[in-house]
Amino acid sequence: MLESNETHTLAPMVRKLCTWRPLDIADRQAVLSLPFITRSFSAHQHIIREGDRAKYSTLLTSGFAFRHKMAGNGGRQIMAIHMRGDIVDLQNSLLGIADHSVQMLTAGDVALIPIEAVQKLAFDRPQIGRAMWYETLVDGSIFREWMLSIGRRDARTRISHLLCEFALRMETAGLGTTCEYEMPITQEQLADAVGLTPVHVNRTLKALEADRLIKRDKRRIWITDWKKLAGTADFHPRYLHLNARQTMPATEAHNPELA
Amino acid sequence: MLESNETHTLAPMVRKLCTWRPLDIADRQAVLSLPFITRSFSAHQHIIREGDRAKYSTLLTSGFAFRHKMAGNGGRQIMAIHMRGDIVDLQNSLLGIADHSVQMLTAGDVALIPIEAVQKLAFDRPQIGRAMWYETLVDGSIFREWMLSIGRRDARTRISHLLCEFALRMETAGLGTTCEYEMPITQEQLADAVGLTPVHVNRTLKALEADRLIKRDKRRIWITDWKKLAGTADFHPRYLHLNARQTMPATEAHNPELA
DNA sequence: CGCTCGTTTGATATATTTCAAGAATTGTGG
């Protein structure tokens, strides 16, 4: 029955948690035994809105999503962009009432896991709880880096930085490489992520392209000169804490299902 | 021996954790039994620097501290301001290597608790672990609100917002009231917290004062019109998750030591 | 094919920064 694990809906969650802490078979099986329902969302659909009481933790199994808050003046700040395998709503579901909204970027599928089950699992199985805690901590670390970008870096640096971060995360998630990937995001959304205007994002993107740091075609990005881009981006990936990752679970290091 | 608890060095930590989750006597005793060393810091001294490996979790027992990151262009972004009772370095100590620096704002005292002891406690005692997790989650929620401010609100709104937040946190920590408190921070530091220039912070502060929303004398702030200030600040304290707080521990609700 | 949404571009406006210098406050050594 372990064979079926790699196609299990919750397999990406196991994979994700294993990147933070080694999980033994029992732990992994426990994750896979979590109750859940699947649901498809269309692009732009809300998974949860600020102010709602969270009932589920949401595992993104395909597509992209983002988290955001709205300001009273109508401005929107995007705080995170999520891809397949991300547990999109751990914060809201643990804190109870949502302090930000989660919305689909593209169409996609999610697995909804009742928060009681998630919490029980986290506290029954310390390694799992620890991995989940880690996940939320890394999340916080990324927020801090974004704050630094938005608060103290100019437009060109900010945008390059996001491009670098996304490249690395896409590669880590197996959805692209560090030199080519698809950014499923409009320039308006990009603007809301970096705290700029769509117009200015457009100009900056074109400048980056003119300077041959990147190439673009539709939403596809090529990073033609990683070193130079990372340089102008002031990009130092320590904040992603990728070094802490375990490439393999502690036991059964050679089990192919998680390779 | 419970009498002595309120003067115990780690008592503020118990108090803090109890605000997030009810802790029974055994849990509270376990916290107080944590090994620690005390240390005094002078103003501006670093508690930990970005890139260091964290050895201790740091409980601030007096004074103020802040967390920050530096950008390659020399810019600094302050990500959090901490007061007595805050556990200043839970993130760094759980993630291992520090992705940001922690520095004293004023002179003050801290208790340094070896991270192994903190982690053991968190996983031996689920309620404590949960409270600590909560603490880091609320931390993240505050980051998100700051991101929104820095990315999408103008100078006046940003600064008012910080003033409101600080007022509420100071009151919660018993260090001031919602209408009067001491902000132990220079305008330059304030600028680095809100992503502006010291000059502009100064002008904005004066404008706020001219409009009779606040009064200032040295570092002391009076909020003369909370409603109006909160209005211009776009301040909605949900993100502080204060509603989740337990005012009393579950057992012994009348035990004076935690009142 | 026409519509809608996203991108691109230009011209103009403005919030915020930068630079600079004087006033006030705080810290410090004698």
Next chain:
DNA sequence: CCACAATTCTTGAAATATATCAAACGAGCG
């Protein structure tokens, strides 16, 4: 406790990065 040094605060004038407004262009889609 004073006097000098060092920050911190304040204010003005000029510069600039980014926003705003507006319009044309292109691509995907029913």
